[in-house]
Amino acid sequence: MKSYALVVKKDCPTCALIEPVISQLSELHGSDLQVYTQDDPSFPEGISDVKDDSQLEFSYRNNIEVVPTLIELDGAEEHSRIYGWDKKQWQEFTGLEELGDGLVDFKPGCGSKTQDPGMDEILALRFGTSKLQARELSLAESEDIMEACFDRGWSDGLPVIPPTPLRVLKMLNGCDREADEIIGNIPPDNAPCSIEKLAINAVMAGCKPEYFPVVIASVEAALQDRFCMHGLLCTTYFSSPVLIVNGPIVKQIGMNSGMNALGQGNRANATIGRALQLIIRNVGGGVPGKIDRAAMGNPGKYTYCFAEDESDENWNSLAMDRGFQRQESVISLFAGDGLQPILDQQSRSPESLAKSMAQSLRSVANCKLFGLADAILVVCPEHRRVFMEGNWSKENLKDALYNELITPGSEVIRGADGIAEGMPAKFSDKQLNKFRDDGLHIVTVGGTAGMFSAIIGGWVASGERGSQIVSQKICSV
């Protein structure tokens, strides 16, 4: 005699349709037919010993995707299964030629309750199949969950989303990496960090799971040796990671590269940048006033992430400057400070506008300091239009800026102009470049109205002795 397990739910019209079939099978097989009901154990009527599977353990452990599902058992093991209602198939499967006579020939089943949105993670936690390994902290009943996160020192000063196991599991499902994979050592403590720890902090930052691949790439970028995250975190200077995203991922996850892109209001921009900061703080131990010695800091240390406007295909993106293709999704990290505007509403020629921008770029770190800090020139769309209408490429602009900024050392040495700060006297006979080679980067961002570009000045420890811009391909699911 064959034995069977049958999984149904009352809410499913197909299950309701085959109620007489279930009675027929039950009469024939008795206890060799075990019926599991996902929603209401009074269903199906007339069957004794229906198993209440409202916790979905049987359904989950047996990967039920559709109800009804009829499983033929070989001892305790599954031999084979069918699902939905296909009269001929059920008759062959059970060997009962008259099974379901009088019913329609075919009616597809419904989704199993295990397939309801969000159930996968809930059931993985309920039945202990998740791979979460992080230390669990149980809050006292008297604790306010939001305040508890502040109390434990996990916050940048703003509220965080409490990292419950369910939220973390959902975040992990936003990537195809293993939870226990060690991505690297996070400075300044050089603490080994798993993908799971990144997910916990991404939850706290407010990320959606679909942002998580970008967060992972941002950490991989920050861990590149040439970025020098350790020193950047510890410095007394203003700087901190500035995250710039290029490629198809920008539109896929709804990042802002347009109006107010460097401001508030876009969840992806805001939370991806914040996630990296929280990872540095919580996993790396980079806490302001302790190892983070910034004299002032800058508001971007909460979050500083935006996408580049790539609406004009004739103007290369930052990622392309870094050797990637337009169709690749890439994140770049720059050790940068706040934002210094360049207002120019009069220039209509590339030459005039480039000179105007160069004048402002001279002020990075200090007008008298050369070759010390890198910079990003953030070009607004209206200024980009001036260059393109004048048939200038980005390279033309960069060359013009370099040339415009070459300055006799005698003008900027210490003491010149009655200012003690400046370049050491040994440079007095030299022609100086404001920026080192590969020290000036150009990005396009912003709304279509407003002839306002900007400068993101860089950390004064640039180049091999400090930080250099880094780029990392984003591998989305």
Place this chain on the structure above:
Amino acid sequence: MNSPTVLLDPTAELHASQRQILPRLSSLAGATVGLLDISKPRGKEFLDEVEKQLSEAGATVKRYMKPTFTRIAPTELNQKISVECDAVIEGLAD
């Protein structure tokens, strides 16, 4: 819904709630103290003064230097200091 709220620890879990510090030196007399210059400007002047005071207190002073202040000290340097010294003072600047 009265089950306790469980959160996952976002930190590196490096630290127990309390961390033990290494035993302190009871006296500087006869001890070897390392001075680590982190390679920031004018670290030397500061550490020269520290060396002078340590020497007056009877300590032997050894000087070390990191290649750059922006990066952590190389493991070899840490090991050299730990082998050669009883205590170390890291000379921050600015």
